[in-house]
Amino acid sequence: MRDETDILISGGGVAGLAAACAFGAAGYRVTCVEPQPPVTEAEAEGSDLRTTAFLHPSIPVLEAAGLWARLAPHAAALQIMRIVDAGGVEARPRVVKDFDAADLSDKPFGWNLPNWLLRREMLARMAELPNVRFLAGVATASVLTRASEVLVTLSDGSRHAAKLLIGADGRGSLVRQALGIEVKTLRYGQKALAFAVSHPVPHDNISTEIHRSGGPFTFVPLPDAGGQHRSAVVWMDHAAEIDRRLALPATEFAAEMQARSCDLLGELTQISRLTAWPIIAQIAARMAGERTALMAEAAHVMPPIGAQGLNMSLADLTALLELATPANLGDAAMLAAYHRKRHWDVEARVRGIDLLNRASQIGAQPLRDLRAATLNAMYSIAPLRRGLMRAGIGVR
Numbered sequence: 241m242r243d244e245t246d247i248l249i250s251g252g253g254v255a256g257l258a259a260a261c262a263f264g265a266a267g268y269r270v271t272c273v274e275p276q277p278p279v280t281e282a283e284a285e286g287s288d289l290r291t292t293a294f295l296h297p298s299i300p301v302l303e304a305a306g307l308w309a310r311l312a313p314h315a316a317a318l319q320i321m322r323i324v325d326a327g328g329v330e331a332r333p334r335v336v337k338d339f340d341a342a343d344l345s346d347k348p349f350g351w352n353l354p355n356w357l358l359r360r361e362m363l364a365r366m367a368e369l370p371n372v373r374f375l376a377g378v379a380t381a382s383v384l385t386r387a388s389e390v391l392v393t394l395s396d397g398s399r400h401a402a403k404l405l406i407g408a409d410g411r412g413s414l415v416r417q418a419l420g421i422e423v424k425t426l427r428y429g430q431k432a433l434a435f436a437v438s439h440p441v442p443h444d445n446i447s448t449e450i451h452r453s454g455g456p457f458t459f460v461p462l463p464d465a466g467g468q469h470r471s472a473v474v475w476m477d478h479a480a481e482i483d484r485r486l487a488l489p490a491t492e493f494a495a496e497m498q499a500r501s502c503d504l505l506g507e508l509t510q511i512s513r514l515t516a517w518p519i520i521a522q523i524a525a526r527m528a529g530e531r532t533a534l535m536a537e538a539a540h541v542m543p544p545i546g547a548q549g550l551n552m553s554l555a556d557l558t559a560l561l562e563l564a565t566p567a568n569l570g571d572a573a574m575l576a577a578y579h580r581k582r583h584w585d586v587e588a589r590v591r592g593i594d595l596l597n598r599a600s601q602i603g604a605q606p607l608r609d610l611r612a613a614t615l616n617a618m619y620s621i622a623p624l625r626r627g628l629m630r631a632g633i634g635v636r
């Protein structure tokens with residue numbers, strides 16, 4: 241027997257869960273399929289300790305999904321993005337530039353939240369929606385598309401017919417492969433370490449990106465807790481260096497972390513375990529195929545610089561919600577419009593972040609000096625500075 245639904249979402253990562261809440265709140269029948277039952281506590285084995293900075297263009301879709309009211313009480317505002325060049329001979333800040341959201345409007349750039357908490361709140365929201373089903377512990381196994389519907393077989397053998405299949409199943413997307421959509425992948429030989437720290441100096445809602453070589457070391461503000469100031473850290477470097485640090489005794493790791501942070505927030509105390517993430521950039525040749533839309537990392541992956549990844553995923557979701565009606569859901573015209581609306585922006589952002597990442601990786605001293613001079617020059621031209629901030633958060 242086959243099950244019938246409006247939308248089948250393959251993948252219950254943060255992007256797939258957000259899509260399930262948003263389409264559920266819009267009244268569609270939704271089935272979301274996820275092989276790994278989501279981990280919803282920070283300290284539990286396998287929890288996702290990364291944080292996501294939601295830039296303000298992402299907030300309306302979270303509101304429409306009925307999620308923002310749940311998330312806002314846990315969020316830390318991002319008012320200033322501070323770029324620090326510490327690429328001189330000594331590992332000390334030599335150029336410090338503050339990109340202040342007040343230059344653009346009275347809103348902060350965005351709000352930062354831990355990924356494990358996003359999963360917890362998204363699952364709770366889905367449970368309120370009787371038209372949304374979440375199937376944890378099963379995977380999409382095969383996909384057969386026709387002009388009128390898509391047939392999906394899951395790993396438990398069950399068969400599901402839907403008007404629209406959303407591939408939100410990550411960078412190795414089975415849905416994308418089943419549709420024969422090619423990807424272009426750029427490899428940097430880098431990894432990112434993600435963890436949380438407490439520190440004596442308040443972060444003042446400033447996200448700080450420190451550039452030296454190998455990749456940025458970034459502090460992202462978290463709300464204070466237990467009387468302590470706290471930040472999330474994303475530390476990118478050559479993969480071999482990250483692997484070496486993962487194997488260090490705690491005291492030696494702490495000393496390297498302290499030196500790389502240039503002491504900007506005082507003495508750091510690591511308050512979570514370390515998780516390591518391989519860094520690539522990847523872009524799918526098309527955002528859609530027959531009866532199928534790709535979103536999030538199934539369609540685009542980029543290094544975690546400038547808080548772009550999940551915000552682009554929510555831009556995908558916003559476009560899908562705007563284009564879909566009960567009458568045209570998943571038809572060829574709707575999906576062609578989705579590809580046109582998103583692909584150009586996705587390509588431009590992947591290219592932009594690729595450039596920034598390569599600049600941050602630079603090892604040779606003369607090129608690091610050139611990077612610092614370029615930051616100084618770009619910052620000093622006010623219209624260019626504001627233009628870069630607008631492009632970064634995705635507003636005009």
Ligand SMILES: Cc1cc2nc3c(=O)[nH]c(=O)nc-3n(C[C@H](O)[C@H](O)[C@H](O)COP(=O)(O)OP(=O)(O)OC[C@H]3O[C@@H](n4cnc5c(N)ncnc54)[C@H](O)[C@@H]3O)c2cc1C
Binds near residue numbers: 291414
């Ligand atoms: C260190 C780091 C920091 C980051 N910081 C930010 C930030 O500040 N702001 C931001 O916007 N972005 C950030 N990003 C990017 C952001 O985390 C990702 O864009 C986002 O988590 C990806 O979400 P996703 O749901 O597409 O992918 P995933 O989280 O990989 O989810 C895909 C899901 O699909 C499931 N799946 C796989 N195969 C199948 C199958 N066959 N059937 C069904 N399901 C399947 C997987 O189990 C998984 O749960 C960061 C990334 C990294 C690496």
